[in-house]
Amino acid sequence: VAGAFGASIRKHGSEGTMPAMLWQHRMAEPVGRWLAMQEDGVGLRMVGQINLNTTRGRDAYEHLKADDISGLSIGYREIKTRPNGQVVDLLELDLMEVSIVSMPANPRARITGVKAESSADVERILREGGLPRAFAAKFAKAGWAALAGETAEPDPQLNELFTAVKAARLEIKGL
Numbered sequence: 001v002a003g004a005f006g007a008s009i010r011k012h013g014s015e016g017t018m019p020a021m022l023w024q025h026r027m028a029e030p031v032g033r034w035l036a037m038q039e040d041g042v043g044l045r046m047v048g049q050i051n052l053n054t055t056r057g058r059d060a061y062e063h064l065k066a067d068d069i070s071g072l073s074i075g076y077r078e079i080k081t082r083p084n085g086q087v088v089d090l091l092e093l094d095l096m097e098v099s100i101v102s103m104p105a106n107p108r109a110r111i112t113g114v115k116a117e118s119s120a121d122v123e124r125i126l127r128e129g130g131l132p133r134a135f136a137a138k139f140a141k142a143g144w145a146a147l148a149g150e151t152a153e154p155d156p157q158l159n160e161l162f163t164a165v166k167a168a169r170l171e172i173k174g175l
Contacts, residue, residue: 001091003091004039007079007092009037009095018033019074019075020034020096021100025097031051031060043109061114069100069101070111071100071101071109072101074099078094079092122140126140
């Protein structure tokens, strides 16, 4: 239920910890670390960083970039529950890990964005989205610098285009 993660988020915050970021719930296969978490009107929102210095991290990143995998699943301990017919409402959870998975129990638990490594990745994503090669290359070259913070002030029109492309990509993916 809404608010079920609140106590766990506060506990992690006060202890300076985060749930583990795992591959397919495998404790021996961390793939990175979670940097931020919050509960919003949709559910639990996580921001993380894949460790590209590990084999499993690089593999996970490549699967995410290629859209081979996009699910998330949580490992938790039940603190408070309430019977509700044939189901049990989860009122308070101790969040221990959030895994990148092939088949999430909740089909809406999805990764909504993967940061590109380079302008070449941005160009590839734009071309996959249907933008002609010349436009994708021009946007990636000029737009990457602004998006990566390499210019003094980002161009508002460039940011609008980037937001529109991102929204269109999510819509195509059915999110």
